[in-house]
Amino acid sequence: MNQTDLNILMLEDDPMDAELNKAQLHLLEEYRCNVQWVFSKQAYLDAISATSPDIVLSDYNLPQYNGIEALNDLRKIHPLTPFIFVTGAIDEETAAGTIKAGAWDYVVKDRLFRLPLAIRSALLLKEERINTTRAEEKNRQLSKAVEQSPVHIVICDRENTIEYVNKKFTEVTGYTANEIIGKNVEILVPPYIKDEYYKSLNTINTSDEGWKGESQSLRKDGSVFWEYIYISPLKNDKGETTHFVAIKEDITKRKQMERELIEARDRALRSDKLKEAFLQNLSHEIRTPLNAIVGFSELLNLDKQQTNEQKEYVSIILDSSNQLLSIVNDILTVARIQTGQETVVLKPTDINAIIDNLYASFKSQADSKSLELTAQKGSSYAAYIVQTDETKLTQILNNLINNAIKFTEKGKVEFGYTINKKQIKFYVKDTGIGIAKNFQEIIFERFRQVESSLNRTFGGTGLGLSICKAFTEMLGGTISVESELAVGSNFQLTIPLQEIEKKPAPPHSFSPPSDTRYTILVVEDELFNFRLIEAYFHKMNFNIIHAQNGQEAIEYCLSNIKIDIVLMDIKMPKVDGVSAMREIKRHNASLPIIAQTAYALESEKQHLLEMGFDDYIAKPIKKDELIQKVNIYLPNKQP
Numbered sequence: 001m002n003q004t005d006l007n008i009l010m011l012e013d014d015p016m017d018a019e020l021n022k023a024q025l026h027l028l029e030e031y032r033c034n035v036q037w038v039f040s041k042q043a044y045l046d047a048i049s050a051t052s053p054d055i056v057l058s059d060y061n062l063p064q065y066n067g068i069e070a071l072n073d074l075r076k077i078h079p080l081t082p083f084i085f086v087t088g089a090i091d092e093e094t095a096a097g098t099i100k101a102g103a104w105d106y107v108v109k110d111r112l113f114r115l116p117l118a119i120r121s122a123l124l125l126k127e128e129r130i131n132t133t134r135a136e137e138k139n140r141q142l143s144k145a146v147e148q149s150p151v152h153i154v155i156c157d158r159e160n161t162i163e164y165v166n167k168k169f170t171e172v173t174g175y176t177a178n179e180i181i182g183k184n185v186e187i188l189v190p191p192y193i194k195d196e197y198y199k200s201l202n203t204i205n206t207s208d209e210g211w212k213g214e215s216q217s218l219r220k221d222g223s224v225f226w227e228y229i230y231i232s233p234l235k236n237d238k239g240e241t242t243h244f245v246a247i248k249e250d251i252t253k254r255k256q257m258e259r260e261l262i263e264a265r266d267r268a269l270r271s272d273k274l275k276e277a278f279l280q281n282l283s284h285e286i287r288t289p290l291n292a293i294v295g296f297s298e299l300l301n302l303d304k305q306q307t308n309e310q311k312e313y314v315s316i317i318l319d320s321s322n323q324l325l326s327i328v329n330d331i332l333t334v335a336r337i338q339t340g341q342e343t344v345v346l347k348p349t350d351i352n353a354i355i356d357n358l359y360a361s362f363k364s365q366a367d368s369k370s371l372e373l374t375a376q377k378g379s380s381y382a383a384y385i386v387q388t389d390e391t392k393l394t395q396i397l398n399n400l401i402n403n404a405i406k407f408t409e410k411g412k413v414e415f416g417y418t419i420n421k422k423q424i425k426f427y428v429k430d431t432g433i434g435i436a437k438n439f440q441e442i443i444f445e446r447f448r449q450v451e452s453s454l455n456r457t458f459g460g461t462g463l464g465l466s467i468c469k470a471f472t473e474m475l476g477g478t479i480s481v482e483s484e485l486a487v488g489s490n491f492q493l494t495i496p497l498q499e500i501e502k503k504p505a506p507p508h509s510f511s512p513p514s515d516t517r518y519t520i521l522v523v524e525d526e527l528f529n530f531r532l533i534e535a536y537f538h539k540m541n542f543n544i545i546h547a548q549n550g551q552e553a554i555e556y557c558l559s560n561i562k563i564d565i566v567l568m569d570i571k572m573p574k575v576d577g578v579s580a581m582r583e584i585k586r587h588n589a590s591l592p593i594i595a596q597t598a599y600a601l602e603s604e605k606q607h608l609l610e611m612g613f614d615d616y617i618a619k620p621i622k623k624d625e626l627i628q629k630v631n632i633y634l635p636n637k638q639p
């Protein structure tokens with residue numbers, strides 16, 4: 001038989017009795033009894049403090065020490081160790097007194113045969129007590145956790161009468177436990193969400209699952225706060241719901257933050273709209289006078305009579321105005337990128353035409369620095385039409401070529417593209433000053449330039465490449481540079497190929513009309529701007545009529561005068577360009593009306609087309625562009 005060790009401490013002053021006791025222990029067959037016999041108080045105290053006996057057997061009457069004292073001393077150190085009195089005959093009152101004092105049993109010496117039985121029962125009871133103590137401890141911990149929980153906890157019965165609330169609940173609501181216990185939980189529900197509240201209660205009643213969600217609650221003072229609530233049913237052994245437990249967290253601060261964020265977002269949106277309107281206006285106001293400056297300077301430049309000095313002055317005005325225009329454009333673009341107003345407008349784009357146009361516009365600049373300029377494009381028999389944002393792509397390449405020419409003193413500038421199935425890779429290569437390794441990343445950041453502001457050789461705002469980068473990313477592409485100091489740089493722009501189609505190249509030639517005399521109605525309130533357009537058409541076979549506002553334009557178009565094309569300004573007194581266009585189109589839908597606008601934002605241009613204009617031309621108006629546009633819309637054009 002497997003025996004368990006049983007350590008017994010025996011306090012007995014009579015050796016004879018001690019032996020008798022020991023003899024009885026043999027009957028405990030399941031235990032291997034290790035008896036430590038002590039007969040003095042000191043030996044007993046030493047034993048209980050040095051070891052933890054499984055059980056103590058003690059005489060009731062001891063010289064200089066009393067059994068009850070021995071019991072108390074044991075309980076102080078080992079409260080769960082069974083203590084059995086083994087004593088001579090005692091009266092009933094004394095016996096009851098021993099049990100009251102905490103003894104587990106008593107065995108009278110003339111019935112010593114009961115000792116093994118008493119020990120067994122005491123050991124069983126001990127185990128039970130240990131389990132109960134453990135369970136009680138666990139319960140204590142649990143209720144402490146509930147009581148001290150950082151969330152509020154409410155328990156109510158099936159009728160929604162509150163039975164328990166924890167400390168946090170009282171802190172948050174201002175109710176004491178006494179005030180709230182016994183009340184219906186409805187007292188916490190604001191009247192305007194009572195219906196919703198009953199619906200959720202129904203859900204909990206009809207399903208096993210709890211209910212969770214955000215809701216509002218009332219404090220004792222009637223103020224409302226937000227909480228996240230989780231309510232679950234408590235069931236008895238038969239599976240019947242007896243209680244509901246609600247665990248709630250005060251989320252008023254979070255809700256407040258959410259509200260503030262939403263308000264801040266709305267404010268930001270409103271201010272973005274204001275900014276957009278401001279930018280459109282600024283763009284318009286700056287471009288209008290620049291239009292006249294650039295246009296007339298270009299015209300003066302054509303004048304063969306000018307002295308060299310005059311020519312130089314005019315060319316300085318022209319350069320400075322163009323620089324000013326490009327700085328204004330860059331600043332406005334950066335502002336639009338930052339406020340998220342820059343949008344991508346995808347349309348079929350002839351990339352060979354872009355390359356041709358860029359070549360044409362940079363050729364003279366390259367020539368003036370004696371740089372060789374070469375452009376490489378796709379097969380001359382096919383035009384590559386891709387789906388992209390033409391304006392943005394052109395602006396990126398424009399910036400890169402402009403920089404390449406600016407930072408190259410001798411040698412060449414090459415640009416073009418290569419194509420594979422998924423991507424188009426544009427490149428702009430130069431043999432210029434190059435860029436040191438440590439600058440190759442940061443030059444794409446706003447305002448970053450290789451030169452410090454004190455020793456500038458080259459002008460510039462440091463915005464161009466940041467715009468290129470932002471635009472490239474909007475097109476879903478990447479931009480990078482490979483460069484070596486004093487050897488040159490190679491900027492590469494890769495964008496995904498969304499759609500490609502080959503078609504015969506359209507002729508790029510233009511012949512101004514010669515025989516037929518066409519009439520163009522120029523609607524423009526700024527006299528200088530009208531004069532400029534008139535001058536552009538000088539010596540060409542056009543009849544130019546001037547209307548100073550939308551009202552006059554309508555009158556001309558409804559009169560007997562035959563008008564072939566209308567060039568319509570947008571912002572004008574009396575009747576604006578959009579209203580005038582609509583009125584004219586109502587009577588003569590096929591008459592081409594081209595918007596000429598200083599609102600050069602891409603979104604604005606698209607908007608004009610959507611409103612019904614046939615086309616648009618942005619101010620400052622360039623002569624070639626104007627004539628080319630007009631040519632497209634002339635009825636029965638000359639070849």
Ligand code: ADP
Binds near residue numbers: 464465
């Ligand atoms: P900006 O040209 O107005 O200064 P960019 O953003 O276009 O602004 O260019 C930032 C800087 O990058 C330039 O100031 C120059 O230092 C450097 N950089 C750009 N392109 C080249 C190039 N092709 N060769 C050498 N340096 C260049």
